[in-house]
Amino acid sequence: MDIFSLPHLIILLLIVMALFGTSKIKNTGADLGSAIKSFRQAMKEEKQLPSSEVADAATQPLEHMRETTAETLHTKS
Template identity: 50%
Template sequence: MGSFSIWHWLIVLVIVALIFGTKKLRNVGEDLGGAVKGFKKGMKDAEDEAPKPAVTQQVSDDQTVDVQAREKSDT
């Protein structure tokens, strides 16, 4: 059976273009491209936000208390 040849893919492309129309396919392509760009931007923004280091507070008398400072969430 194997993989499809280039002729199989061309016939499938023609059938899809006839069913959906080229304008609708173009709109789907633009929407998909916008979604990919938005995803990449979101990933870049997430990488730019560096996590803040934890603050450690030490107490005398041989006791150590670890405290992690966190920002208050808005939820």
């Protein structure tokens, strides 16, 4: 017998519903859907930015880290 057969999936669904309740399952599904929607929106916004702005945004934290490290080393000397 296959572990993912229809009777096994139905029993598994009933156990999950009994443990968590239908409202938590519905909330989890809604949260997952909103997370996917916001991820798609962020990917769409990234595609709209020119590549130079994306590269600048990616290297900006590194430049800040270099500046703070240089300042820290300079003040300790």
